[in-house]
Amino acid sequence: MTAPVHDAHPAGPGRGLPDTQQGMRRRNLARVMHTVSAEGPLSRAAVASRIGLTRAAVSTLVDELIRSGLLEELGPERPGRVGRPGSALAVSGQGPAGIGAEIGVDHLAVCAVDLRGQVRSRVVRYAANRGRSPEPVIAELTSLVHQVVAEAEAEGLWPAGLAVAVPGLVARDARTVVRAPNLEWHDTDLGTLLPEDFRLTVGNEANFGALAELWLGDSTPHDFLHVSAEIGIGAALVVDGQLLRGTRGFAGELGHVPVHPDGPRCACGGRGCLEQYAGEEAVLRTAGLEPGEDRVGLLAQHAADGDEDVRGALREAGEALGIALTGAVNLLDPEAVVLGGALAGLAPWLLPSLRDELARRTAGPACPVSVSRLGSEGPLLGAAHSVVRAVLDDPAVVGERA
Amino acid sequence: MTAPVHDAHPAGPGRGLPDTQQGMRRRNLARVMHTVSAEGPLSRAAVASRIGLTRAAVSTLVDELIRSGLLEELGPERPGRVGRPGSALAVSGQGPAGIGAEIGVDHLAVCAVDLRGQVRSRVVRYAANRGRSPEPVIAELTSLVHQVVAEAEAEGLWPAGLAVAVPGLVARDARTVVRAPNLEWHDTDLGTLLPEDFRLTVGNEANFGALAELWLGDSTPHDFLHVSAEIGIGAALVVDGQLLRGTRGFAGELGHVPVHPDGPRCACGGRGCLEQYAGEEAVLRTAGLEPGEDRVGLLAQHAADGDEDVRGALREAGEALGIALTGAVNLLDPEAVVLGGALAGLAPWLLPSLRDELARRTAGPACPVSVSRLGSEGPLLGAAHSVVRAVLDDPAVVGERA
DNA sequence: CTATTTCGTCATGGCGGTTTACAAATTAGT
DNA sequence: ACTAATTTGTAAACCGCCATGACGAAATAG
Known part of the structure; x- marks a missing residue:
């Protein structure tokens, strides 16, 4: 009944995946990403002390993340205190981006957010969607998605996934709109309508709004x-x-x-x-x-x-x-x-x-x-960020693609 | 806002303890315990296939659990199918026991539950606790606890912890009764009143009742x-x-x-x-x-x-x-x-x-x-079982004691 | 200019699960 | 009854991952 949009590590004693060293590695990669993402530029040593691993272990993790294009080295920190200054690490502004989309009653919106949380591309189009059948709406949305993706790619980003916020109830499969009264859609499977080359998540817009509040508030x-x-x-x-x-x-x-x-x-x-x-x-x-x-x-x-x-x-x-x-x-x-x-x-x-x-x-x-x-921007931002979070939660899967 | 009575492994990407090999071992020990506990006598091979580890790995885990007295070998399974029959493993009926206690408005109750979930000792005493001050009630409860523990020890069990169900609100520290209207208790710290030699958890009786339903329903x-x-x-x-x-x-x-x-x-x-x-x-x-x-x-x-x-x-x-x-x-x-x-x-x-x-x-x-x-038995059983679950969730800590 | 502190890395080692191989114990087939 | 096939449990070799300890590098303090 809980579970984030994309839960990579359903943990908990007894249940869940078996604990192998690869899983351990993946979780530690995620820890490094989350730490750097949350606490700004940080040296390897700082990350190590925060997550409780040794500097040596963090070094290898960071190497891997840099090779995957998820982290980048900003150069030496300006040292305020004694000792050799660390080399600042930051989440990469290139690489994977989260694509968020919103189907509103009277508008469509799409944006791309990079791993740093910056909105890098954004399109809004007003459209009276109330009572319009799903196919043309999705077709229009798809063209907006391609437009945003193209802009993002021009900046060196590539889409890591697409999350769509809709004003209605969404089944747990995160693909089917069970009921959207204001759109008059029922049991519409968006998975078949949206482009296949994305990892797709469909969610209720109130939920995405809340997640935006959680992550950005x-x-x-x-x-x-x-x-x-x-x-x-x-x-x-x-x-x-x-x-x-x-x-x-x-x-x-x-x-x-x-x-x-x-x-x-x-x-x-x-x-x-x-x-x-x-x-x-x-x-x-x-x-x-x-x-x-x-x-x-x-x-x-x-x-x-x-x-x-x-x-x-x-x-x-x-x-x-x-x-x-x-x-x-x-x-x-x-x-x-x-x-x-x-x-x-x-x-x-x-x-x-x-x-x-x-x-x-x-x-x-x-x-x-x-x-x-955040007001009415919440759902769109929450959707895009949910994709970004999924990458931070499991950097390994991105590493395979890059 | 969630968390079981004793959550050993606060998991989730990014947050939580660093992932070291010892933690991995602990989680895998827990997986073995949970699997055997939930699915009755099972061979090492059966456990391995269920939790996704190799037979060799499970063998070493099981060895450790047997040495700790948490699992026991029942002997060869009766083979219905081809191949060498496995050796059945079961949760031990000796060893650690969960002690559950209940402070009701008109009664006190204590019981001991072994790792198999069997109630091995039980005492109920009627007492008009409404408006009675905490000290004498706790003193009386303590004597009942000692009585039940003595009976359990006579059967080869030892107390792994004490969980007390109370009819009132309990603070998140799981020790302080913030408000129990029917007892007329306010901000009473049971941690100082109950015997020190137990790992103590105080909880609301409705919560323990729900957990009993979850675990035993x-x-x-x-x-x-x-x-x-x-x-x-x-x-x-x-x-x-x-x-x-x-x-x-x-x-x-x-x-x-x-x-x-x-x-x-x-x-x-x-x-x-x-x-x-x-x-x-x-x-x-x-x-x-x-x-x-x-x-x-x-x-x-x-x-x-x-x-x-x-x-x-x-x-x-x-x-x-x-x-x-x-x-x-x-x-x-x-x-x-x-x-x-x-x-x-x-x-x-x-x-x-x-x-x-x-x-x-x-x-x-x-x-x-x-x-x-379960009816009115729920809270008492839930309390005792919460201790048992804590052992299943982290068998390593018990291994240290035994 | 030296001592001190901190950072990042390397080599070594321990630990944990996997792989591979094998003996043991059972059923199926001839 | 004997052999082949199947499954179990264990042992040995291996690999991956993190810890430990040592080291050079780069800064500050005196």
């Missing part, structure tokens, strides 16, 4: 609840640095948590689900606005202009969110709740009532609620 | 929500075979999930928490019964006798549980919900309305709800 904890609203209201649970996916991959359906169990009927069959109070349509209705194109922007605009109807609607949505989150927080005891995606833009008007409700219903200190800095 | 999935009612209503979340503990160790507080957000005030500060509808006191009140000694037994008795008031109260409790569980299931997408502890005994009258509510509010097939076979 300023001081995001290891352990949080990421709430976003693109399709209905989705929560992504990050537990111990790993995404909690659920048996079928459907975990995080915050939108259908009952808030007022005798409330209005919901499409899911229930009554008084959170979506009935804090979903996009519900808020627009309460605010007295017409559903149009950029609905979230519209709400933010009106709220900022002081429209009391809109502000009231958002206040009510915040209350409902607070109630649903109280349940979630009681159940999961996360370190924090992060509002991301579209909700980030509406946070100024949602947060007060949300926090009130959460605090009022919690004994002791309430779970802190923060707002994502 | 008939066909319990890897991934489920275990609901029990000892202190209020606790849920334990098992994700990917691991307990989800929460940042502070407080995960699983199902009792304070809001069910009717405008309902009656709750001690937690909220309104309309599940406990207001399905908690022991609430049910007794609705049923028109006096709070007495064995309250759950009382309810079951009356319900079985056809008392309509009691049945109605349980039906309502089931509805409230169904609403709260709908939220939990939407959030977590577990493979199943298991009713354990005291709830198991009341299941016949809770289940119909609970299942109805859950099904009605779920699109598609509802999450299956089952009843624990």
Whole structure:
């Protein structure tokens, strides 16, 4: 139920792959990559002391990683202290790149991120995808992918994999879109539609947004609840640095948590689900606005202009969110709740009532609620970074290709 | 936020301990133990093919485990097929034992479980612990522990550790009881009160009950929500075979999930928490019964006798549980919900309305709800087995002692 | 200018699993 | 009954990987 997008080493006593020396080597290569990636330029000796291996062992690991093109030597460090200065190592800015893609209701986006985490190429195209059949959408996306890949290759990068964020439920195979209400797609296998020459991962955009927050957020904890609203209201649970996916991959359906169990009927069959109070349509209705194109922007605009109807609607949505989150927080005891995606833009008007409700219903200190800095960029970045993480997690497989 | 009671190998790429050959050896020893433990008597060759190592490697691992007294050779297998018959290996029935203890509101219990999972010694003493101060309770428990340990030692076992299940919240240090409302204990460090010569783990009884279900349940999935009612209503979340503990160790507080957000005030500060509808006191009140000694037994008795008031109260409790569980299931997408502890005994009258509510509010097939076979034995068994699992997870540390 | 500190590397060694070979113990076939 | 085939467990030789210890290189401190 956990497992990252690409878990190279399903560890744990008893289960998992047998422990051979090659596996050990692979894990140590990964450790070096992660350390250098996380803590900037570092000498071999510094890496060694951090991961607990000897300098000699790290030397051979680093040699291998440099030969594979994953690390590069920046040259001697400027020595502030006594002793021979080390030679700074950094993650390579060439070599493998993660390709991230996003299928939104009204846009397509693709980007390439290098191992350093820099976005090296990026394309966004607006497209009304609602109700459009998968084939042309994927064809268009594919051409954007090729475009981005071409740009990346011009800079000396090569694609290590493609991760696609979609606004819907994705099966655990990470290829099939089970249900994407806003696109009106059902049981669509993207694996057959997208170019074969990529290692492909399809994922829910809320999940990718949460991973982006985990990997790129300023001081995001290891352990949080990421709430976003693109399709209905989705929560992504990050537990111990790993995404909690659920048996079928459907975990995080915050939108259908009952808030007022005798409330209005919901499409899911229930009554008084959170979506009935804090979903996009519900808020627009309460605010007295017409559903149009950029609905979230519209709400933010009106709220900022002081429209009391809109502000009231958002206040009510915040209350409902607070109630649903109280349940979630009681159940999961996360370190924090992060509002991301579209909700980030509406946070100024949602947060007060949300926090009130959460605090009022919690004994002791309430779970802190923060707002994502990434906003709507999260899913795309998370997708691209998930490919990068997969490379850092198992540098050996890339070494074979390069 | 996950981590078993004693996680020997915090794995995962990048993080964790450095990978040295000794660690590899330890993990492979653990693999052998787990395999033999789970799949009964097995030859070296069978183990080798299961864990993916060579026969030669397994031979040396098995030798070491036999020398440590963790495995024993049963003699030649009866050969059904061609070829030299293997020599059957089994987990030793002597050697280390897990000592489990339970502090209930009205009883104390201690048992010893050998590596094979057999209960080898067991003591239960009834005692009114409600409101009694920790010191005398612990003193009494300690004497029971010594008694059980003596009995176990008489059978050739030695205590590998002590795990104590308590009806309250336990801090992540696994020693301090933060809050046990029914005992009226607060911030009590059991580490200083219990005998020093044991490796001690203190845990919430609902959590231990869930682990018992995971380890001993008939066909319990890897991934489920275990609901029990000892202190209020606790849920334990098992994700990917691991307990989800929460940042502070407080995960699983199902009792304070809001069910009717405008309902009656709750001690937690909220309104309309599940406990207001399905908690022991609430049910007794609705049923028109006096709070007495064995309250759950009382309810079951009356319900079985056809008392309509009691049945109605349980039906309502089931509805409230169904609403709260709908939220939990939407959030977590577990493979199943298991009713354990005291709830198991009341299941016949809770289940119909609970299942109805859950099904009605779920699109598609509802999450299956089952009843624990272990019932109130769960926490004690789970505690003892958690010690046994720790030995299986890292046989090397025991080898040092033996 | 020397002593000290730290870095990176090399040679050596120990440890752990694999490979290969072989004896032992059983079934299948003649 | 005897041989061939199959499977098990072990031993010897081997390889890979990290640790250890020693060394030259490159900086600072006095």
